[in-house]
Amino acid sequence: xQTVTQSQPExxxxxxxxxxxxxxxxxxxxxxxxxxxxxxxxxxxxxxIRQEAYKQQNATENRFSVNFQKAAKSFSLKISDSxxxxxxxxxxAYYNSGTYKYIFxxxxxxxxxx
Amino acid sequence: xxxxxxxxxxxxxxxxxxxxxxxxxxxxxxxxYWYRQDPGMGLRLIHYSVGEGTTAKGEVPDGYNVSxxxxxxxxxxxxxxxxxxxxxxxCASSQRRARSTDTQYFGPGTRLTVx
Numbered sequence: 001x002q003t004v005t006q007s008q009p010e011x012x013x014x015x016x017x018x019x020x021x022x023x024x025x026x027x028x029x030x031x032x033x034x035x036x037x038x039x040x041x042x043x044x045x046x047x048x049i050r051q052e053a054y055k056q057q058n059a060t061e062n063r064f065s066v067n068f069q070k071a072a073k074s075f076s077l078k079i080s081d082s083x084x085x086x087x088x089x090x091x092x093a094y095y096n097s098g099t100y101k102y103i104f105x106x107x108x109x110x111x112x113x114x
Numbered sequence: 115x116x117x118x119x120x121x122x123x124x125x126x127x128x129x130x131x132x133x134x135x136x137x138x139x140x141x142x143x144x145x146x147y148w149y150r151q152d153p154g155m156g157l158r159l160i161h162y163s164v165g166e167g168t169t170a171k172g173e174v175p176d177g178y179n180v181s182x183x184x185x186x187x188x189x190x191x192x193x194x195x196x197x198x199x200x201x202x203x204x205c206a207s208s209q210r211r212a213r214s215t216d217t218q219y220f221g222p223g224t225r226l227t228v229x
Contacts, residue, residue, distance in 0.1 A: 009154075035217070045204065045220035091156060093218075100145060100164050101172065102206075102218060106156040 002027045004094050006105035013082045014113050020067075021077045021108045023092030032096045034068070034075045039089040039107075048090070051075065079110075087112045116140055120205050120221035127195045127228045135190040135224050137205030144210035146188040147172075147218070148180060150201040157204065163188055164210070195228045202226070 003026045013019035025034070036048040051059045051068050058066050063083075067076045079086055092105040121136040137146065144165050149157040149172075159172030161180040169180045177199060179191045188207075192199060205221040 006156075043202065043223045045206075045218075047217050050217060100162060100170075101159055102147070103159075104149075104157040106154060 002029075002094055002096065002103050004092055004103050004105040006092055006108050008108045010109045010111070012111045012113055013079070015082055015084060017082055018078060018080045019082055019110065021090050021110065023075045023077070023105055025073050025075065025092075025094050027073070027094065027096065029096050029098065032094060035093040035095070036064070036066070036077045037091045037093060039091065040087070049077065082112050084112050084114060086110060118205055118207055118219050118221040120224050122224060123222065124225050125227070127226065129196060129228060131195050132191070132193050133195065135203055137188040137190070137221055138186055139207040139219070140186060141207060141209070141219065142185070143207035143219075145208045146182065147206045148178070148188065148190045149204045149206065150174065151204060152201050160190065197228045200226060200228045
């Protein structure tokens with residue numbers, strides 16, 4: 001069975017600094033998709049970034065980028081130039097089209113210090 | 115487009131009562147999902163649907179039933195609510211693409227308390 005592990009329950013970063021959130025997953029599939037979602041206090045789940053496993057190039061979205069290591073089954077999120085609005089819960093998620101199901105990690109709460 | 119909407123946003127039930135949560139999406143998505151979110155446990159899949167008239171069990175289906183009579187709606191029912199079902203419930207939808215998937219779009223969540 002596929003699993004997603006976020007080993008950091010909470011992280012802190014100074015405003016304007018860079019922080020990396022970790023995510024590892026376990027799967028025997030070769031074709032899958034990985035996501036990072038942000039959940040601010042409003043509870044709304046917001047997509048931050050996605051990565052297709054068949055693509056070797058790491059995805060980037062403005063200040064957000066990933067380090068996708070397929071062999072190591074690692075998918076970390078780097079947030080550059082952290083802003084107060086980045087404070088939220090961040091969830092890593094895995095999707096395999098054969099099962100139609102998304103599997104989420106337990107989340108990392110990010111605090112941004114002014 | 116309203117995206118994914120959920121009704122109601124908050125609800126308090128007594129043990130043994132029943133209720134239905136409604137999820138609606140206006141993006142013509144094939145796939146729809148119900149999750150529950152509990153502290154320290156992330157999002158856990160309750161039931162999902164890959165098309166109108168079809169439903170399937172997820173990770174934590176016990177105590178819940180679902181129906182997808184119309185493509186745009188996905189209903190989650192609690193027949194006899196228990197305190198263990200106190201949680202925040204999220205609905206999500208996504209498009210079907212060949213050998214791919216589109217992003218999941220989430221509703222705003224429903225906070226349910228069972229006393």
